[in-house]
Amino acid sequence: MTSILDQAAGTFFAEAREMLVQMEDCLLRLDAEPGDRDTLDALFRSAHTIKGSAGLFGFDHVVSFTHEVETLLDRVRDGTIELTAPLVALLLRSADMIGRLIGAVESPAAEDGTGAARDAESRALLEALHAATGTRPGDGTTAAGGMAGGASTTAQATGTWHISVRFGREMFRNGMDPLAFLRYLSTLGDLEPVVTLDDAIPAAEDFDPETCYLGFEMRLSTGASREAIEEAFSFVREDCDLRLVPPGSRVEAYLALIEQLPEADPRLGEILVACGAVTRAELDRALATQARTRETEDVQVPIGALLASETGVPAQVVEAAAARQVKTRETRAEESRLLRIGADKLDGLINLVGELVIAGAGANLLAQRARDRPLTEATQTVLRLVEDIRNSALQLRMVQIGETFNRYRRVVHDVSKSLGKQIELTISGADTELDKSVVERIGDPLMHLVRNALDHGIEMPGERRAAGKPETARVSLNAFHDSGSIVIEVIDDGRGLDRDRILRKAIERGLVEAGTSMSDSEVLNLVFEAGFSTAERVTDLSGRGVGMDVVRRNIEALRGSVSLSSRVGEGTRVTIRLPLTLAIIDGFLVEVAGGSYVLPLDMVRECVDLRPEAAAQLGDAPLGCIDLHGEVLPVVHLAAWFGRPVVASGRRSVVVVRFGENRAGLVVDRLLGEFQTVIKPLGKLFAHLRGIGGSTILGSGEVALILDVPALVASAARGAQAQRKEEQTCPSSP
Amino acid sequence: MSVQSMKSAAPSDAGDDEEMQAGGEPTQYLTFSLNGEMFAVAIDHIKEIIEFGQPTEVPMMPRFIRGVINLRGAVVPVIDMNARFGREASAVSRRSCTVIVEVRSEDGPQDIGIMVDAVSAVLDIPASDIEPPPSFGARIRAEFLQGMGKVGGRFVMILNMAQVLSVDELAHLGDALGAAA
Structure with a gap:
């Protein structure tokens, strides 16, 4: 349990840091263009999220400090306070402070002795925040403008809400604790009474201690808005069954609640009576009315309509509210589509995909050797799919x-x-x-x-x-x-x-x-x-x-x-x-003096034949020039450059590579085609080797070397320089 | 052929497997031959022994680096021990083996293959039968030797693998060669 909580706290720390980055970003943007509504809203949301999540974990220092920031931001949002440059600076410092407070919670041991200084600074900041919140230079017109522009929550007078929640089965496994929500709710107002529903708990032999079977019916006396109460559940909004009955609702609303909830109707009725939400007489009357309606019309009256007709709220208001709820739910769903995954899991996947690429290439090679056409086609399909998997897997690691x-x-x-x-x-x-x-x-x-x-x-x-x-x-x-x-x-x-x-x-x-x-x-x-x-x-x-x-x-x-x-x-x-990536590249396989080498495909511009007269001119010199479409192209004769025997006969090719502003040709013995290359580092033993960037494993299981084209060409250029300065006995080291 | 099977195949007359010195000194050694001479390496450095397969040559590297091999997906360099000791490069025969050794370097453990003419046996050599290396007379550099073990009336040269396969030194040699090229 502790470790699950720790894990959840880890998520909180990661999220809080993201939120702080976002806050900082928003503040800096507001500094550049003050009054940008969306940015301001985003800023407010970030602070609010930090406060909310910190509350869940009971990090009171963070909550109380962030609360002040949030209050100030709220004033800015409704236009009573103007966001000036000094205010931005203050808020930036406050964001830093939130970060430090969170850091102190995360690793209390890491900062012995700095705690006192931090507390003093935090108090000073709080005073500054209070001062900023207290002064209201804004006049009525700006305030009105702010109100019209924003979808800000209007504070309501204190009232008693009825909250009905059934937590999701996965709650414990997701590292959540129902108590944390209750604790947070109790910060919003008076939370009493709380009735725990244990009806869903199965018989002992079927009981799974990691499954959450609990539900709660509770009354909350608060001035908080519906959004604020729902916000308390934002961590589990997707898996829990949450229903709120606003203050002053009539018995029919509770009736609707009873209908929607999974427990047996009479049982719920009892609970509601026990909570003091309805009186027994009201409940009985309402149940009777409902039964009558059902008999005569045989259709369920929509709750909205019921609410509207009974409470006198105009239908449009209800619809608008419903529409807004749907929208909120959609944005939440959008957020929950993002998954947090440990980087090591992703690395494991990339490694496996790398092995898959190699194994797939091996299977394809065997199929080709066997001259089995259907098998070759099948392996090629597999290879194509593997390539897609490879691209998607690498995409997972790509960040902007x-x-x-x-x-x-x-x-x-x-x-x-x-x-x-x-x-x-x-x-x-x-x-x-x-x-x-x-x-x-x-x-x-x-x-x-x-x-x-x-x-x-x-x-x-x-x-x-x-x-x-x-x-x-x-x-x-x-x-x-x-x-x-x-x-x-x-x-x-x-x-x-x-x-x-x-x-x-x-x-x-x-x-x-x-x-x-x-x-x-x-x-x-x-x-x-x-x-x-x-x-x-x-x-x-x-x-x-x-x-x-x-x-x-x-x-x-x-x-x-x-x-x-x-x-x-x-x-x-x-x-x-x-x-772009350190793991897998599209390669181009060539043969030099019997060995296989891979070039990054992106650098390959074209391949041309080495014409006999050019070959004769080149001889077995490691460096030379050829005529490419009427232009001079410097070439590196790889076999000679690597000190391998140069085979004068036979067709040779020139691979024209480009990187940045540079162009060069590499003379190779044979072109073997494209090859998905999983980069394997060569290790420290080869760290000083210039021109070879790594290695890879071919389908046959053999190792091929990956050419580091820029380094190769650079050392070739230095080699050419050294040739020119022949008077020196020892050429300058690279 | 795994180290485990080598261990079980080793003659057991030299003592029990559990027989370790109080100081924790390893007493089991893998012996192999290089150019007709017997060498030994403490067995806890050794990960496995595989048949010698032609490695992929890496250009512009010193002669003693035969190349790199694919060891179940990892790329491992292979050192020619004869060349490392400044002798003629080893000739490949049917009995040639690559012994995979784990060495420690600054960046953590690294696997290196060593090419030997033939692997002989796993022997228990008690610490009392190990003499310090002679200051001269051995045909390889003294710092490569950890000691001389007496086995059946003849000496085997126990190698100090940390020295022989010092990644820093090997890399430095490669560097010097690269600079001269």
């Missing part, structure tokens, strides 16, 4: 980069305040998807790049004005897909990088020798070398020793690459290129 990007809104907001710079963050391509494992590991390098841009790239407003640039600087985060990779760009329109200064520094640090001729791009990319930092003074934001070399290392560990371009006075653009 937007969430990662949004984290930097807060960073930009805070940094621009603390540095006195005016910075606007624009995000594009937030819906670009990439593998979750990549997303998780790109956060830190990206943070470093964004901070670098904010701290070093962007000038102070005065400096910008003097340079004839708009005072508000612009930092952009871009993401898009390009030939099987995802490209992420961090662009700023700041002062840019000074080529000469970088070169001077690099020479000073001994990274390059004085007098070396280098292209602009080569010089700029020196900032990624270990031990290079242009920051002349250390700030609290960046330059803490974690340099750009760490950024590059992290990105290269993801089989990605990073490059930089910049113009003095105009800004800097850092381009990160990452593979």
Whole structure:
């Protein structure tokens, strides 16, 4: 039981953190465009959800603090308080505080000694919140406007509701505790009496201790709205049978209730009488009336109609309310269609799919060898299905980069305040998807790049004005897909990088020798070398020793690459290129000197024959050039490059690959076609191997190596350089 | 042929399976031959023994890395022990085996296959029969040896697998070669 509760609490923590992210996001958006109704509503909902769920678990600190935030937001929502920039800042700090309070509940041991400081800060924040809620600068007109625009709940006078609930059988198994709901309800008002219905409990031999058989009939005296009461059950809304009878309802409403509930009518009647919802006389009379109606009309009178006719509520109101309920239920259903799944389960699935791909390819190979046509067709159908499964499975792990990007809104907001710079963050391509494992590991390098841009790239407003640039600087985060990779760009329109200064520094640090001729791009990319930092003074934001070399290392560990371009006075653009997934790729299988190699299919542009005269020119040199459609294409002769015997005879092919701006040809012995490639890491032993990115297992069970095309071409380019500088005895290490 | 079957097939005259030294020193060793010489490896490093199958060669790697094999879906490197000891690369024969050894590295345990000419037996060598490695005279680097075991009147060289298969050193050797290429 405890572990189930822990599990549910885990869900709460995860959800609360999501809600906090959403709150922050909403606040920052409201900061940019105040008065956006939808955002405001979303903000309110996030705070409300945190409060509600925290209440379920009895995390009182969180509840009471969040309650104040919610109250303030409610005032903002109904227009009595204007959401000013200082207020946004206060709310942002409050959101942080909620996060810390939740963190304290989650791991109480983790923060010994900081508790007191946190409490003091939380009290200060609470006072600030009170002060903000207390002052009402808004006038009547704005308040009216706010009321008209929103679907806010109007508070009702205190009344006694009748709540009838039958919890779902799965409740315990889902980690819920009925008591938690009762506890939460009792925070809304006076919960008395509560009658527990144990009718559904079967005989002892059929009794399953993990099944919830319980139901409750209770009376709640509260000023809370119907929505607020229903909200209390939002965690189990889908599986429980919840009915509310509003205060002041007439006996017919209870009658309808009796009819709808699963228990025998007389038994319920007794309970209702016991609760004090109806008197015995009323009940008897109503039951009699109902029986008469049924006899004469032989149709059930709809409850709505019954309610309307008996209580004098106009039918439209009832219909409208019913329609709204349906809508609420639909949105809830929408939410419940999202499943939370442990990442390890997903990884397990991906691994299995990987094995399935390999086994399927093996079966297909055997069928082809056996020359059994129906069998081959059958295995091909299986392969096609496996491919679909593979794609769907990988899709499960794909997440949008937007969430990662949004984290930097807060960073930009805070940094621009603390540095006195005016910075606007624009995000594009937030819906670009990439593998979750990549997303998780790109956060830190990206943070470093964004901070670098904010701290070093962007000038102070005065400096910008003097340079004839708009005072508000612009930092952009871009993401898009390009030939099987995802490209992420961090662009700023700041002062840019000074080529000469970088070169001077690099020479000073001994990274390059004085007098070396280098292209602009080569010089700029020196900032990624270990031990290079242009920051002349250390700030609290960046330059803490974690340099750009760490950024590059992290990105290269993801089989990605990073490059930089910049113009003095105009800004800097850092381009990160990452593979979409780390698990399975579409590959293109080739044969070189008897061995099988896989190229990422997305990089393959075309395949052409190596013409005899070109082959003769190439000979057994590892590098060369061929004429491709009238253009010069540098080629790597793989067999020779790998130090394998070159077979001069026979047909050879050139695979033309493209990645980013680069194009190159790879001379191979044979083209074997497309191949779904499950990437298997080669291990540390091969970590230094440039040009081979991993391995995979073919249908035959043999291991094939995966070519890391960008690294291969880069080392080939360096090799060509080394060839040119023949005077050196030892070529520069890669 | 699994280690378990090797164990049961091993001659039991050398002592009981449970017979362990107080210090927890392993007493069971797998012996194998390399270029006519007997070597031994403590059995707790060994995961399994498989028939030698031609590995996929990895280009631009040192000679002692024969390549990689598919071990039930995992890709495992195979080291040619003769080449590792600076001798001629092993010739493949009918008795050639790949012994899968688990070594510890910074990134956790890693499986590595070692190619040997033939696997002999699992022997119990009491700690009292193990001499420290000689400072010279052994035909391989002294730090590769854990000791010399006396078995039936002759010495077997007990290998220090942590040294022989040091992932860092092997990777470094590969790196040096890659840089020179």
